[in-house]
Amino acid sequence: MTATLTDLAYMAATVLFILGLKRLGSPVTARRGNVLSMSGMALAIAITLATPGLRLGWIALAVALGAAIGLALAYRVRMTAMPQMVALLNGFGGLASALVGLGSYGHEWGQATVLAAETDYRITIGFSLAIGALTFTGSLVAFAKLQELLSGRPLLFPGRRIVTALTAAAMLAAFAWLVLEGGAGPAAAIAVVALILGLLLVLPIGGADMPVVVALLNSYSGMAAAATGFVLQNSLLIVGGALVGTSGLMLTRIMTKAMNRSLVNVMFGGFGTEAGAAAASGEGGVMREVSFEDAAIQLAYARQVIFVPGYGMAVAQAQTALRELDDLLTARGVAVKYAIHPVAGRMPGHMNVLLAEANVPYDKLFELESINHEFPNTEVAVVIGANDVVNPDARDNPGSPISGMPILEVDRARSVIVLKRGRGRGFSGVENPLFFKENTGMLFGDAKQSLAKLAGALQDV
Amino acid sequence: MTLLTMLFVLLLASFLGAELISKVPQTLHTPLMSGTNAVSGITILGALIVAGAAADPWVEALGLGAIFLATVNVVGGFAVTDRMLGMFRRREPGK
Numbered sequence: 145m146t147a148t149l150t151d152l153a154y155m156a157a158t159v160l161f162i163l164g165l166k167r168l169g170s171p172v173t174a175r176r177g178n179v180l181s182m183s184g185m186a187l188a189i190a191i192t193l194a195t196p197g198l199r200l201g202w203i204a205l206a207v208a209l210g211a212a213i214g215l216a217l218a219y220r221v222r223m224t225a226m227p228q229m230v231a232l233l234n235g236f237g238g239l240a241s242a243l244v245g246l247g248s249y250g251h252e253w254g255q256a257t258v259l260a261a262e263t264d265y266r267i268t269i270g271f272s273l274a275i276g277a278l279t280f281t282g283s284l285v286a287f288a289k290l291q292e293l294l295s296g297r298p299l300l301f302p303g304r305r306i307v308t309a310l311t312a313a314a315m316l317a318a319f320a321w322l323v324l325e326g327g328a329g330p331a332a333a334i335a336v337v338a339l340i341l342g343l344l345l346v347l348p349i350g351g352a353d354m355p356v357v358v359a360l361l362n363s364y365s366g367m368a369a370a371a372t373g374f375v376l377q378n379s380l381l382i383v384g385g386a387l388v389g390t391s392g393l394m395l396t397r398i399m400t401k402a403m404n405r406s407l408v409n410v411m412f413g414g415f416g417t418e419a420g421a422a423a424a425s426g427e428g429g430v431m432r433e434v435s436f437e438d439a440a441i442q443l444a445y446a447r448q449v450i451f452v453p454g455y456g457m458a459v460a461q462a463q464t465a466l467r468e469l470d471d472l473l474t475a476r477g478v479a480v481k482y483a484i485h486p487v488a489g490r491m492p493g494h495m496n497v498l499l500a501e502a503n504v505p506y507d508k509l510f511e512l513e514s515i516n517h518e519f520p521n522t523e524v525a526v527v528i529g530a531n532d533v534v535n536p537d538a539r540d541n542p543g544s545p546i547s548g549m550p551i552l553e554v555d556r557a558r559s560v561i562v563l564k565r566g567r568g569r570g571f572s573g574v575e576n577p578l579f580f581k582e583n584t585g586m587l588f589g590d591a592k593q594s595l596a597k598l599a600g601a602l603q604d605v
Numbered sequence: 606m607t608l609l610t611m612l613f614v615l616l617l618a619s620f621l622g623a624e625l626i627s628k629v630p631q632t633l634h635t636p637l638m639s640g641t642n643a644v645s646g647i648t649i650l651g652a653l654i655v656a657g658a659a660a661d662p663w664v665e666a667l668g669l670g671a672i673f674l675a676t677v678n679v680v681g682g683f684a685v686t687d688r689m690l691g692m693f694r695r696r697e698p699g700k
């Protein structure tokens with residue numbers, strides 16, 4: 145009876161998860177969708193806690209502690225730090241799945257049940273341990289890089305590919321050992337090798353590629369949960385894990401497509417070192433600086449202005465200053481839009497959240513496909529701390545290291561104003577001819593201050 | 606459940622997930638990630654069973670550790686998603 149009740153509750157939770165995801169289809173319903181998913185989770189946890197014979201004392205403590213820390217993280221994290229936060233939570237989820245796999249294995253093994261001797265069971269344990277442990281260390285490295293505890297540059301050492309290949313081979317060997325013999329030894333071996341593999345896979349990846357990595361680890365955390373579902377023969381874990389696994393994979397695909405790179409290239413390419421050096425084709429030219437007064441006049445008499453924010457905007461914490469400039473222009477009757485490249489931030493959709501926090505309405509934000517045709521009819525495009533995503537070489541120069549990457553075609557606007565910290569090449573080291581074009585005016589300096597000065601100059605126009 | 610039945614469930618859920626997620630607009634991709642991330646904390650169900658029914662203290666410790674981690678994951682993930690989604694506003698009419 146209780147078992148049936150549990151299954152029914154799990155079924156209801158599945159429906160709530162699915163409806164929750166469905167409502168994420170629009171910003172209008174998304175928040176209620178999240179509440180649905182939340183209730184699904186609460187229901188599933190409650191019915192599991194009601195399992196007869198469960199000792200609840202320590203469990204209550206672990207839950208209270210976890211909830212307190214989770215809430216503190218959620219309400220204190222800055223929106224710019226969201227990628228790190230998600231990376232960290234991915235890691236926690238991955239490790240939790242691995243521990244459940246290990247614990248369940250130990251439990252079965254201790255009781256010497258038939259189950260632990262079954263090949264199927266051992267295979268599922270192997271997956272649960274391997275994916276969970278790999279997700280854990282991989283996520284920690286991603287967290288450290290995003291938090292700048294580690295250098296954002298790819299960490300490359302001679303022979304790293306061989307070392308990674310050998311570690312992968314060791315993983316296969318440990319897996320075979322577990323399936324053929326079983327026991328605690330091979331299970332521990334899989335966990336240890338997976339922990340090392342997680343480090344080896346993420347350390348060589350540069351900061352600019354982190355959106356892909358975070359999305360991929362997101363997927364792994366789901367797969368780890370699904371694998372643990374196989375171990376426990378729990379359909380809700382399998383469904384929940386599968387939904388997360390697909391979500392992460394689809395976001396990974398969107399990210400790699402937006403960079404015109406393959407996942408293999410991101411994972412093993414070491415981009416940002418070799419490519420950067422090769423790109424110095426030295427077209428060069430002269431960057432034309434524009435004064436704040438001139439820039440303000442251009443903006444004031446424009447019919448339409450498109451802002452193109454990049455990660456530089458987030459680094460300078462310039463979101464609010466940007467929205468204030470937007471307010472002034474909108475009050476003057478200028479149509480203001482924002483063009484958001486999929487890889488503009490440090491994770492999928494990051495820029496949108498940052499702008500939402502600064503009170504920019506989401507219906508002013510446009511995706512690449514829906515805004516590119518508007519640039520030719522736009523008087524001024526303002527680039528704030530973005531570089532590669534507006535580089536016309538990606539479209540025009542087949543020899544460019546970023547050739548083929550979809551870009552926001554700001555160079556087709558009648559004029560372009562670029563807010564940039566300095567004259568350097570920026571993150572990827574790729575030269576950007578946009579900065580040397582006749583109709584491009586540069587405003588050097590901190591983005592937040594530049595935007596405030598622009599707003600000041602605009603009020604005098 | 607047999608392994609095959611479980612694979613069947615996995616496959617169906619994955620295809621359903623792909624359908625649903627392809628309809629999520631780019632503007633919500635960050636909350637999508639943090640929200641699904643919280644869902645991946647569903648592994649807490651396994652942790653509860655492992656910790657609550659363990660005969661061996663080591664196994665119980667593993668389970669409790671997993672409960673703690675998964676709770677941070679679930680609570681933190683849902684709370685931060687709610688916080689983010691609360692920031693998304695539509696343009697005020699007439700503006």
